[in-house]
Amino acid sequence: MSKHRRDLVIYAVSSSSRKEGKGGKIFIRVGYGLRALFLVLLLFLFSGSFCQREDGENLPFQVISNTPGNSVCPEIAITPDGIIHVVWADSDVTTGDWRIMYSWRDISERNWSEPVVVYDRGEAAWPTLRMDSLGNLHLLYRDWEPGTLFYACKPFGGEWGDLEVLPERTWLWYAQCDRENRFHLIYEPFSGGIVYHYLIRNPDGSWEGPYELPARADNLRFVIDGDGKVHLVEGGGSIFYSYGDKDGWYISEMIYGSASAEWPRIALSRDGRLVVTWHDPHFHCGFGTYNIAYMVKEDTSWSSVDTFPMCGKPRLDRIFFHGSDLYLLWWKIEGSTADLYWSAWDGNEFETHRIETPYFSMTPSGVIRDGRLYLVWIEEMEPKNFEVVFRVENVK
Numbered sequence: 001m002s003k004h005r006r007d008l009v010i011y012a013v014s015s016s017s018r019k020e021g022k023g024g025k026i027f028i029r030v031g032y033g034l035r036a037l038f039l040v041l042l043l044f045l046f047s048g049s050f051c052q053r054e055d056g057e058n059l060p061f062q063v064i065s066n067t068p069g070n071s072v073c074p075e076i077a078i079t080p081d082g083i084i085h086v087v088w089a090d091s092d093v094t095t096g097d098w099r100i101m102y103s104w105r106d107i108s109e110r111n112w113s114e115p116v117v118v119y120d121r122g123e124a125a126w127p128t129l130r131m132d133s134l135g136n137l138h139l140l141y142r143d144w145e146p147g148t149l150f151y152a153c154k155p156f157g158g159e160w161g162d163l164e165v166l167p168e169r170t171w172l173w174y175a176q177c178d179r180e181n182r183f184h185l186i187y188e189p190f191s192g193g194i195v196y197h198y199l200i201r202n203p204d205g206s207w208e209g210p211y212e213l214p215a216r217a218d219n220l221r222f223v224i225d226g227d228g229k230v231h232l233v234e235g236g237g238s239i240f241y242s243y244g245d246k247d248g249w250y251i252s253e254m255i256y257g258s259a260s261a262e263w264p265r266i267a268l269s270r271d272g273r274l275v276v277t278w279h280d281p282h283f284h285c286g287f288g289t290y291n292i293a294y295m296v297k298e299d300t301s302w303s304s305v306d307t308f309p310m311c312g313k314p315r316l317d318r319i320f321f322h323g324s325d326l327y328l329l330w331w332k333i334e335g336s337t338a339d340l341y342w343s344a345w346d347g348n349e350f351e352t353h354r355i356e357t358p359y360f361s362m363t364p365s366g367v368i369r370d371g372r373l374y375l376v377w378i379e380e381m382e383p384k385n386f387e388v389v390f391r392v393e394n395v396k
């Protein structure tokens with residue numbers, strides 16, 4: 001039953017029950033009986049209505065964005081007060097502008113806030129949302145043209161602050177927070193090519209840098225360890241790993257030689273286990289299909305290359321450690337559609353969960369809190385209209 005029709009039924013039932021209530025003395029009991037019956041019916045219908053509202057038309061997710069334009073690139077964070085924050089880039093169908101939109105929800109509630117435009121300057125693309133250990137949110141986005149980076153902070157419990165325009169333009173960048181609540185940004189400046197610039201934002205709001213670091217390939221990703229050091233991977237052909245800080249790399253090496261490796265990802269566990277993954281059709285598992293390759297570094301040496309069983313055309317967007325388990329958020333194109341997947345790897349067993357949807361699913365982001373994985377991603381709800389959606393999964 002459609003939502004509209006169900007609402008009509010509720011309306012019809014509730015108005016007839018009101019009529020029953022206007023009975024005479026004899027009919028009062030009957031009236032009350034009927035009322036009770038109708039109340040039960042109403043509750044039943046309402047609960048059905050709420051369930052339906054929660055998952056849309058019985059979809060396996062909630063739609064957060066629900067805007068007329070395309071909604072893409074969602075990022076999620078959960079602050080210590082139990083608020084789930086989601087940002088994404090959203091296109092204005094009348095002006096054609098891309099804006100940064102924001103919606104939030106209490107972890108124990110069901111409903112999301114109405115999406116609001118938090119930043120509408122430039123042609124907003126690729127928002128990055130990072131949370132430091134104090135619950136401050138750091139937002140970075142780049143405009144399409146001319147590649148300017150914008151930064152804004154939402155202090156824990158406070159409002160989104162003013163935009164800061166960062167000094168150099170870039171097409172290639174990545175950012176992370178460290179345990180000292182500093183925000184690290186590494187990017188390739190337009191003028192560069194074989195050099196990265198490295199900016200650090202201190203908790204007092206001051207910026208350090210840019211420092212120069214040698215660059216080797218595209219698609220950089222990095223993590224910051226407990227000592228504030230950078231572990232960076234790059235890949236656009238071969239896979240390179242570099243380790244160092246603002247004063248330079250101590251190590252910079254090719255860890256996997258190839259002509260076709262790309263999209264490297266890196267994760268670091270609290271006990272110092274480093275995992276690097278990448279895509280390479282070399283690790284094929286049938287015609288036109290492949291698994292995801294990985295290497296692990298413990299202490300000082302890299303393992304040999306192995307693969308995760310994700311056979312097909314997987315797109316692995318994010319990896320991160322939670323405890324000693326590695327989590328992988330990915331999607332897989334099959335024919336003309338794509339479903340969302342997440343996997344957990346404890347070093348031995350690799351367990352995969354598939355979230356089947358009737359649409360094309362892409363670009364997941366997620367965080368784990370209290371044994372639950374909070375996921376956002378985008379769904380092509382109708383041709384060429386992408387929406388940001390949300391789902392909670394249980395993890396061990």
Ligand SMILES: [Ca+2]
Binds near residue numbers: 065068069386
């Ligand atoms: Ca939309």
